[in-house]
Amino acid sequence: MTQPPGRGAGGGSESTYRALAGLVMAATVRIHRPEPGYAPDGSDRGFLGSGFFIAPSWALTCAHVAMEGEGRQVNVVFKPDPGSAETAVEGTVVAALPEGRHGPAGPGEVRVPTASGGWPAPDLALIRLLRPVEHPCVYVSERPAGMFGGGSVLYTGWTGGGSGQLTRFSGRCQVMGTFGDWAEDDEQMRLDGDRMYPGLSGGPVVDLARGEVVGVLKSRSDGTTGGTSIGVERLRTLPVPPGAVATESDDPYQAVFHAHDRYHADRHGSPVGTDRTWADLQRELGAGAGLALSPQQRVDLLGRLAELPPPLSTRSLLDLLDRLPDTHPTEHHAAPRGWRDGLGTLYDAPGGDSALELILRYCMSALSAERPYVLPSTQLAEASLWDWVKRMAEDRLSRKFRHELAGLRHNGRLTLDREHLRTPAPVLEPTRTHGAPCVLLQLEPRGWERDRYDWRIGVVQHTGDVLPVAEDSRGTAPEALPARLAGPLAEAFRRCDAPDDPAVLQVAVPQSLMDLEVDGWHVPPDGRPLGVLRPVVIRRLDHRPRPADEGPDEREARWNRTMTAPMQAAVVDCEDGMRVPVAVVEELRGLAYETVPVLCRYGHRPDPETAAGLGRVLDGGFGVALWRRRAAEPAAVCADFHRRAAESVSGARTADQLPKKVHELRRGVRAGRTETYWSDGVALYWDDPHHPLPGTDQFLEAP
Template sequence: MSTSEGRAAGRGDRTRYTQLLDHAGRTTVALRAAPGGAAARPWGSGVLIAPGWVLTCAHVLAASDGRRRDTGPDGVFGVTFDGRVVPARLAYDLSRPDPAAGPAAARADLALVQLLDPETDHPCAWLSDQPATLLEDAYIFRGHDASGAVTEGDDGADTGRRGERVVPEAGAVGDPQEGGCEPEPGGGRGARGRAEHTAPAGPRAPAPPVDHFIAVRFGARDARGLQFGSDVRVSPGASGGPLLDCDRGEVVGIVKGRHQQDHVGLAVPVTALRGLGPEHLVAGAEGLGPDPYHALMSLHDRWHWAGQDLGRTDGLTWFDAQHMIMAGRGRLWGVQERLQALDLLARLPAPRDPLVVEAAVGEVLERGDRPGAWLLRTWRDGHGALYQGSDPYTELRAFVHYLRIVAQLTADEVRDAPGDEAAAVREQAARLAEFVQAKAVVLQPQDRRRIGPVRRRPRSVLVEFEPLFYDEGGQELFNWSVSEGYGQGQWLRVDVQESAGGVPFEQAREQVLRRLGGRLLRADGDAGPNARVRLEVAVPEGRWDTAAGQWEVAASTRRTARLRPVGPGRAVILRDQGRREQVDPAWLRRWQGLAAARELQALRIPPRPGADARSGSAEAIWQLLETAGEGALPALCHTVADGFGRDAVGVALDTGFPAGLWPAHGHGEERDCDAGCEEFHRGVRELLQGSGGVARLPELVRQLRAKAAEAAEEGTHWARDLVLLYDDPEDPIPPLFTDRPQMSPR
């Protein structure tokens, strides 16, 4: 590029940065005495970062002797912007020690100020989501004079220049030819003039001139904070104002002052806000709830996304200025992708544990260690840890992978939760997943394959036996598969045995059991600490007597591991292999009735003690089941392998019943019910009366099996071979399997 071309490019850059500095000026406020009080110099600066919230340095709200500023009743003071002074109050002070954490706990010279009028209309600055560690060029705010305009000193701010008016001389901010955001030659006030902009609707003061900002060289980051050029004098009125990275168009720090020994300028990184907690709430303030950092940044990110709504008349936004700066850089994950991604993340609940965020970032970056020397608390923070610098494709792949993990983790957290709130979370997780899918279309095939099967938290392992046909000897043959389940009809097949001829049922079961122990242990590990996923077994008609709770599987992954019965240690349920994909309305209606019932009732089949099987004709059973109440659950003491019991289960399934209880080794039609049957039905009644609903049945049956296996409680032996049919139509089993593992559609 020629010298003339370089100068032309520099003039173009300055035009773009002028718009950014105009927005930064309108979001920088002055903090001063309460509205209506005696006129006084501003105490310092602050930055509007979310609707009704100002970020500043905590020391700005203290006088030079360390005492709290002289405020009005209830601690009210003034915040000046757009030519007006509005009432505000200190809400959070991050510089205060946390008594519960001890004196060594980390503190930050930051405070959050709340505007007291929730209807106050104002712009907001953009806070960076990534740590400022490799920046070079930046701007700082000059400060305010007595009218709240610019550059008038006061009595604090670590500068050692109490009451001094500071105006940097021309050239004092470094070589004006270096970097992409240098000031105009001369660097003094008025060198840039005013930036033109479209004001929001309603009365507005003129836009502040862009020379409210001084270009500085960003140096380093250490324990004191972010450092910038020692040749820049920081006005006391600048304390609490923004440190603006002009390359990315973001606020990366809050100016603290000038170090008295080595004279470098210092700023608190905005990532220090990640330490914000409820313990920093000032007495009497309303606050942001139990997780104020997540709440604050959600307000911030959603506000910026809403600023791009169609039909708004507020003129150019901060995002527009960022987009102008970043245009033409060839980024695949640009400011528009970031804007939408952070809005979608802001609509999700906070992660249940910060370690989940670090684990997701570590998985994306393919390293198990922490992604950096900074705390990651929210999904937004994880997003900020993934910028890859000069490689646009690697950066895009990382963000797509991370957001896919977040969408799945969030959906998993509420997959079984009832209520409107959980449904709303599932909807937002689905929106994020759709956004990720749209951005993934440009990835290379191998990356789409790698990112596709995101490691998730399984809720169950499903063993399915698929009947094929009968051999010449009349023996039924089967194929089988094993899948991991994630709820709502989402399955991942992890093991398949498929052949043209199939194998007899007993042989298929033995093949499954040889591999099932290790598969269950792996699923337990993926599900989380101390988790025990549910075992689900889908069988065809005629195999409803399968006592899967008594199956014995390897207790560890050792080659010589002992075999242990699976039923006492984890929930085991039976599912109907004939129900899949298409949900019968009667099935769904019965399930919803059971879920809504305050109490479950055992529905004995045959209906009365002493009735023999002949009195329980198919038509009578059909009538009994069709007219049963919402909370009814069929209970049979007969064998369900054949005869009356098999017919009864078939009728129950055809009339929509999703759950039922029977012993694997019930009695046949050759004898009537006896005392053992009465004990069984009494036990089932007691189980259902105290169940608390159908959702708890699998775990309650597991507890019964455990007591029966250990003979820990008298009268529970009837539960040793208890079978629980539990067929959730909102989580149907997958379609018939093919010759390779696959994820089933909803």
């Protein structure tokens, strides 16, 4: 296959190719049956085939691999680098293309191994992980697989070779053409030149000229070498949700690829770590987005497009593309479905300034497009994309064209309010925080007896009065607390709960215990975590006394503001992915009263500065704060945590809604909803100054 102009020079060094292979293999996984007692020790017990992480918490493989699990449940096993331990996490098959082995085998199925039972093309399956884990992801092309930058591809996977022990495997093949009919979803790419072994099905196929995944290995040849591959763009044929789409997660296709593009934009833009990213290696390969964008510019743009709500429909996206000059979106095998797909149709436009102008016109169309829904973050996403467009135009294009863009932006903003009414704005539901009782658990360490706690449980009336339920001043060991408190808490909840409306649990502790995960307690031991069953918030017992001459109570003023004005999040201990000290109290007090401080790096305790930083936030008069208890890896990228925390705070709008919002997030983590995994281990400080905690000497006095 000849090298098309503008599609990557294919002149990377062997060092670049090795680094690329390392990124691919780090994201390649094994798919196993969920057998009881399975230990990820490299054995081939229950091994079904290969796959790869396509986005955070999402794996892609062949349907004939994933559907051999039991009840659509599988184990996904991965090992990011040779020195790390293997990790096994349960997953569920969210979608398979097609859903079953219906109909006779197509012409391409003669090459499918007998063990697979034969599965019609496209033979793809998406697996969603059922708990949050950190893992790398591949970069997936936004162009159809047939648009190769060159003829050579890399493939990876796992195979046993009959030895009983599984091992990684990689090889190179040449693209020999295709067979099958793309219109019938059975087109497959023919690969030849290297031997393929059992177990490799479901592994990624990488275009070496561009450094991007273009396909999924489907089968090995009946002969000595080669096999077939399915283009990743076939995922565009996933079923469209039948009803209105109100959130990104309602459509698995958009959820996966928005998460994919944000993942790569975040990692390439992060100053944390020195390892080369996919965009770095694509630059070394001489690849790019046609003649208009460098790999770095492309990944940045895709990340910004992924912050927008998706196109209203495939038809609306095709209409948008048809209005652009020199574009032919319907000529591609699978119609574009997301913003990234539409961008991929523009890469073959003529070169020069016109190529960049076309991409910027496309971005302006995305800015003014009708939305299926609008989020609190949508306006910021639009501003971010507009800033990118202006910067690119100012750097490379004429003043006349920049004037035209400004006009498009102005006209587009005039129509947004009308177009965004397709999905009605969410209606805030009333909460129980003021009109109904809640449960108060007070834990105090015994200063003279290490790791022992006194506790009190009471019911807080809407007036702020506390009715006692139980107490114990004999000292309870921390590991015994959940079991010891199960009965008293159950009684307190019974007094407060209403049908489908669980009472809030307020946990009052000194600052030294604010990392205690009461929301993770199983009470009773065979039950679900408390934070899944009901809202759980933290209060502080040891507040710094306010000097008499300090003037009006700033805590009350801040609290009142968060109850009446839309809240906004502010990350106070992390900038550009780097840990920074929390500002001094005087500077924190300069933040707007509706600000909710967010601590990204609290999980790095017991570092003294971490604890001191939280103390400064609490001493700054804030009644609401969020922090995550989980310590991130040293090179972990935290941009998604910042983004999601800000969305959750602004989405809750006012402080009375935030306990319910965090409760929903905890339920989502438990239910395996990937869009909530960022919140795993998040704590909510929620301390109403109008209802101060009672003193220990009067806690058990009935009102």
